[in-house]
Amino acid sequence: MATRSGTTPQVTATTTLVLLALVVGSAVAVLLGVYGSVHTPTGESVSTLGFSSLIDMKVWLASGAAALGVVQVVTALRLYGRLGSGRAPAWVAVVHRTSGTVAVLVSLPVAYHCLWSLGFATYDTRVLVHSVVGCAFYGAFVAKLLALKLPRMPGWALPVFGGLTFTLLVAVWLTSSLWFFTHDGPPSY
Numbered sequence: 001m002a003t004r005s006g007t008t009p010q011v012t013a014t015t016t017l018v019l020l021a022l023v024v025g026s027a028v029a030v031l032l033g034v035y036g037s038v039h040t041p042t043g044e045s046v047s048t049l050g051f052s053s054l055i056d057m058k059v060w061l062a063s064g065a066a067a068l069g070v071v072q073v074v075t076a077l078r079l080y081g082r083l084g085s086g087r088a089p090a091w092v093a094v095v096h097r098t099s100g101t102v103a104v105l106v107s108l109p110v111a112y113h114c115l116w117s118l119g120f121a122t123y124d125t126r127v128l129v130h131s132v133v134g135c136a137f138y139g140a141f142v143a144k145l146l147a148l149k150l151p152r153m154p155g156w157a158l159p160v161f162g163g164l165t166f167t168l169l170v171a172v173w174l175t176s177s178l179w180f181f182t183h184d185g186p187p188s189y
Contacts, residue, residue, distance in 0.1 A: 058177075
């Protein structure tokens with residue numbers, strides 16, 4: 001493709017890094033979806049982690065992960081100077097990293113049981129969207145981690161991948177926990 005000046009644009013190292021993060025993240029999402037599709041769901045739970053049922057565990061842990069996702073967004077906005085004035089206190093970065101780590105750890109039993117116990121389901125639109133968005137969430141998370149860890153990643157990549165990860169987390173929560181709350185009421189603990 002030629003530019004207005006007639007020269008061919010160069011693929012830069014930063015473009016390659018962004019594309020690498022996108023490809024690896026997309027591969028993770030697709031692999032999760034394929035596994036969930038070909039695996040025969042067991043319908044059983046490995047552990048409910050003290051909750052009264054599998055669905056109760058999934059709804060409450062997903063809600064916790066979503067709440068921690070909000071903490072992630074607020075602390076990121078503070079770290080990027082979009083909230084408050086002046087430099088963010090050091091504890092904001094600690095809260096940001098800790099809430100992100102805990103959010104992913106809390107989401108793992110939910111994802112495991114979604115894929116292993118229930119599989120990639122397509123029996124109605126909400127469930128299909130939930131299955132696709134759940135897989136995409138982990139792909140976006142991997143892309144975000146790569147944006148964080150790869151040297152020479154452009155400055156805009158981390159907020160974009162972080163925003164995408166949060167958006168997908170909210171979509172997962174809306175198609176699962178919120179749906180459950182509005183149809184069956186809050187589950188017991």
